Amino acid sequence: AxxxxxxxxxxxxxxxxxxxILGAATLGVGLLVGGVIFSCTxxxxxxxxxxxxxxxxxxxxxxxxxxxxxxxxxRTAERYxxxxxxxxxxxxxxxxxxxxxxxxxxxxxxxxxxLSSEEQLVIENMxxxxxxxxxxxxxxxxxxxxxxxxxxxxxxEINKAEKDANDVMSQMNKAA
Numbered sequence: 001a002x003x004x005x006x007x008x009x010x011x012x013x014x015x016x017x018x019x020x021i022l023g024a025a026t027l028g029v030g031l032l033v034g035g036v037i038f039s040c041t042x043x044x045x046x047x048x049x050x051x052x053x054x055x056x057x058x059x060x061x062x063x064x065x066x067x068x069x070x071x072x073x074x075r076t077a078e079r080y081x082x083x084x085x086x087x088x089x090x091x092x093x094x095x096x097x098x099x100x101x102x103x104x105x106x107x108x109x110x111x112x113x114x115l116s117s118e119e120q121l122v123i124e125n126m127x128x129x130x131x132x133x134x135x136x137x138x139x140x141x142x143x144x145x146x147x148x149x150x151x152x153x154x155x156x157e158i159n160k161a162e163k164d165a166n167d168v169m170s171q172m173n174k175a176a
Contacts, residue, residue, distance in 0.1 A: 069150055076153055077141055083162045087133055090172055094126045125172060132168050136161045 101119045102110055112120065139161045142151045 066150065069153075073142065073153055076155065076158060080136075080139075080141065080158055080162065083165050084133075084136055086169060087129065087136065087165050090169055091126075091129050091133060094122065094129055094172075097122045098126050121175075125175075128168055129172075132161075132165050136165060 101115070101122060105114070115123070139157045140154055141158065143154045145151050
């Protein structure tokens with residue numbers, strides 16, 4: 001009643017007003033204490049959020065680097081596969097020619113000297129194609145990195161094998 005301005009009989013607000021004032025006062029103190037606690041906790045949360053943001057940006061850069069690497073690897077592998085398929089097609093055509101030559105002699109063994117120069121050329125070309133295909137199959141598309149970095153696309157060997165294959169295919173097309 002004293003906080004409320006005295007008793008109702010004395011013209012004050014009584015216990016009800018005193019309780020309201022006490023509640024408001026403790027609410028204010030509670031808000032003040034809560035604000036201080038929130039401020040301290042909020043600054044810790046803010047610094048944690050900043051660290052999380054920095055990590056996300058760093059990881060995003062790593063993810064982009066990996067995605068670019070994988071995209072480059074995919075393009076390189078598709079191009080290399082296309083060259084292999086063209087060489088395989090040439091191999092199959094040449095194999096049919098060679099098979100026809102051997103079968104035309106109706107002998108178990110065919111002497112190289114008995115073949116015409118055109119027939120010898122077909123077999124020599126076949127040997128050349130097999131050699132190129134063999135070398136293409138030995139190429140490692142990816143070289144393992146010595147450090148903890150990502151692996152490296154073996155573009156030097158890939159380009160060399162593709163050039164050799166394209167040269168052979170070009171020679172075969174000119175001769176045909």
